Structure formats: structure tokens, C-alpha cells
Amino acid sequence: MLVATLIAILVVMLLALIRAFAGPTLYDRILAVNLLGTKTVMFIAILGFLSGRAYFLDIAMIYALLNFIGIIGLLRIFEYREAKSNNKGSTW
Amino acid sequence: MESYIHIIILCFLLLTSFAIVRMRDLFSIVMLMGVYGLLSASFFVLMDAVDVALTEAAVGIVISPLLLLSTLAATGRYEKKKRQQPFLALIVAVFTGALLIYGTLEMPPFGSADTPANRHVASYYINQSYAETGIPNLVSSVLASYRGYDTLGELFVIFTAGAGVLALLGLKIKSPKKSRSTVLPPSSMSRHHILRIVSKMLIPLILLFGLYVQFHGDFGPGGGFQAGAIFASGMALYAMIFGLQTTMRVFSRAWLEFFAAVGLLLYGGTGVVSILSGKNFLDYSVLSQSPTDAQHLGILLVELGVGITVASVILLVFMFFASHMTKVSE
Amino acid sequence: MVELTYALSILCLLVGSISNLIAGFGIFHFPDVYTRMHAAGITDSFGTGLILIGLMLQTGWDGPIGKLLAILIFTLITSPTISYVLANTALKEQPPKTANTTHKKTDES
Secondary structure (H helix, E strand, O other): OHHHHHHHHHHHHHHHHHHHHHOOOHHHHHHHHHHHHHHHHHHHHHHHHHHOOOOHHHHHHHHHHHHHHHHHHHHHHHHHHHHHHOOOOOOO | OHHHHHHHHHHHHHHHHHHHHHOOEHHHHHHHHHHHHHHHHHHHHHOOOHHHHHHHHHHHHHHHHHHHHHHHHHOOOEOOOOOOOOHHHHHHHHHHHHHHHHHHOOOOOOOOOOOHHHHHHHHHHHHHHHHHHOOOOHHHHHHHHHOHHHHHHHHHHHHHHHHHHHHHOOOOOOOOOOOOOOOOOOOHHHHOHHHHHHHHHHHHHHHHHHHHHHHOOOOOOOOHHHHHHHHHHHHHHHHHHHOHHHHHHHOOHHHHHHHHHHHHHHHHHHHHHHHHOOOOOOOHHHOOOOHHHHHHHHHHHHHHHHHHHHHHHHHHHHHHHHHHHHOOOO | OHHHHHHHHHHHHHHHHHHHHHHHHHHHHOOOHHHHHHHHHHHHHHHHHHHHHHHHHHHOOOOOHHHHHHHHHHHHHHHHHHHHHHHHHHHHHOOOOOOOOOOOOOOOO
């Protein structure tokens, strides 16, 4: 059953990758990257269970946190860019 | 079964790199480089190299895309169209690639046990490392004790990179030394109350997790580099949401430069202490009576130095890049 | 009792993977970034949560159950936040694409 879940997660990763390549706007791509990050967390957790090693969950937790930081940073910089191109007020 | 998953992830990597080359929107390319970092980290986890996967995750998902995007926010967004097709470069690249592949045909199969590296050096590490150093994590013991000189060189490289950024860019905003007021300067994310509350909950946990990875690196995956990168990522999140001025009140520029040097001094100082006690440079046996305790203490000090310098340099570089984004036309 | 928890964990894993697949197909098929965000939200909270609960039921009390719980809580806190910030930022730059996507103006946007 774990192997079947792993295959399902790989299929979702492939679909997210296709959306990341083909998304017409930038925000489709950010959505796909976020989805890929969450699926990677699941991938590593299930791999840890399949190979019987307990420390894979440390890595999965790190990925979940770093995914959050990365996406928020991206969006912050896009917001700055939009504010700059619209000549709005202070950002930092 | 394992090799099928390897092949699938490598195909994903190939698809991603192909899409990176063909796109022209630089923001999307940076995002795809984040995807590339994620897939590489998954591949390292598949191959049981968990320390490398941690470092690749921290650097490839957070730090590289953020630094690249800070640069792109100041320059243009779209790549200019090429005037001519570089056919000569394509021929040279294909020829060199074919030569390299021909060169690897003679190499032994992947992971076979009778290569010289696996027979002499790796088997020595696997057999003797726990008896000599007393820590279970082979990677940490090799990195900090058996190959300590290499790690010192890597730390010097990181420090020099930070010094280079300091020399090339300038810090565009002054650190608020004199103002003692508690009013935070407004940032445009101050409207996002949800984000502020969630970050206030998560940032202490991220920093704590960085410390856990630092000190638990002897027994599980971790070490100085990973811990420094995670700590700097947590502080970068704080800087992005609460403003750069607020972050500089916590970690001012002078303190960060001081800490970057202190970490390196800690590492080199351990070596100098060994010399002053009559042994070789970075010989940890002078630090304690029993040999495994001495190795353990030496590895702890050295990894602490690595973590402090890496965190300070990454945070310094991020602050320098980000401070150039304060130019707004009001 | 052990068979019951094992069967329950198999059920959770099955439902989690099926919902992931459905949501993945939704991301592929929906016409607009806001509708795709609905599909991504399903896989972030429901699919991930069920798979993690299935894994937690399989380990028992002396396994890494605390770390799985921590991953579950982190994911449940951070994923809706990311959806919110993404939707907010996307709304400022571009209008919705399809004709069926309506936009109700509040005082914040």
C-alpha cells in the first residue's frame, strides 16, 4: 500500500511539473512549485517508512518549513516589484 | 523497484532543465530553479545522502531563489532575444559531451565494492570511525575530523564570498542605532495580519530547529552548514515580513560581521591550540584525556564555528541584496 | 485491535492517494489560477493530512509519531496561509480569466 501511495505522489508531482512548465501566468507556476514542495515532503516521509529509517522525518519537517519560507519570500519580492512598477509607497 | 524511482526523478530533472533553457521569463526560470533544487534534494534522499539533501534543500529552495529574485527585481524581467543561433557552440558542447560519456564507459559500475575508493578509504572510515571518534554520524566525523583541513578551506571560501559581497555592494540603509522608539516602520505586508501571526508562531520554531540540527548533527543528519542555512532562512523570513530595519535592530551589520569572523576564529583557534600544545594543526587529542572525548569535543567546537559563520554570512549577503530593494519613487 | 488500526491506516492512505490524484488532475484541467488554487488546497490539507494520519496509525506509540504530528500541524498551518497570500498577490496584478469567475469587492482589495 505504501508503494501505491508513492506512485500516486509521483503522478501528482508529474502533473504539477507540467503545470509549472505550461502555466500561462506566473502565479500558476508559483502554485505548482508550492504543490511540488508539499508532495516532496510526503515523498520523503513515505520513503523513510519504506526503508525503515527514522531520521527521514527530520528532513521532511525541514522541507515543509523551507517550502513555506521560500514561497513567502517569492511573493514578497513580487509584491515589491508590483509596488515599484505602480509607484506606490514604501515597501521595506 | 528502487532504480525505477531513480529513473523517474532523473527524467523530471531533465525535463526541468530543458524547460529552464527554453523559457524567457526570468522570474519563472528562478522558480524552476527552485523546483530543480527540490528534485535534486529528493534524489539525494533516494540515494541515502541525507546531509547533502538537507543542505541542498536549505540553499536551493530558499537562499538561491531569494538572492536571484532580489537581483532580478532591480534588473529586467524578460530575457532579450538572441540575434543569431549559436551553432558552433552547440557542436563544441555535443562533441565534449560525447567525449566525456566515452570516458565514463571504462569506469566501474555504480556503487560496486571493489573500486579503490571503496576498498581502502571508505572501508577504513566505516570500520574505524565509531571506535575512534565516538559519534555515530559518519559524515560529520569525516567532515570535521578526518578531513578537517578541507572543511576549514570551505569555511574560508564562504567567508571570502561574504567579504566580496561586502566590498562590491554597499548597504543602502543605515542601521537605526540612535532610535530607541518601539514603533516599527511600516511595511506593505503590515496589512497581512494572518501572515504576521503565523510567522510569529513559526519563526521561533524554525530557529529552534536550526539549533537542533546543529547540535544533533553528531547523531542524525545535520551539521554546521545545514544549521547555519536554516537559521539564516528563519531570519530572512523575519526580515521579509517585519521589515529590514527591524531585523537590523536585532542583528546589526557590525554584529553580523563580527560573528562571521568569530566562527572562523573558533575553527582556526582550535587548530592553533593544538599547535601550542605541541601536536599538529587541528589534532584534537590535546583537548581531553580520553581520545574519543577529545574527538567529540573537537568536532563540536568546529561544527559550532562552521554554523556561526555560515549563518552570519548568509544573513549578511541577504541583507545586502535586500537593502537595494528600498529604492522606491515616492 | 492491531488489525483494526492497520485496516484504518490502509483506508486513510487509500483515500488520501485518491484525493491527491483527483486534485492533481484538477490542477491540470481547470481553466484559471484561482480555480486551480482550490484543487491545490485540497491536496495540501486533505490529502496530506490523511496520508500522515495513515502513517501515524501504522507506527504505534514507540515510533516517530511525534514528528509526524509536528509535520501535520506545520502543514495545516502553513498551506492555507500560502494560499491566502498567493490569492491576494495574484488579485492585485491580474483579473480573473474565465467569465464564470466572479470577484466580490471587499474593503481590503
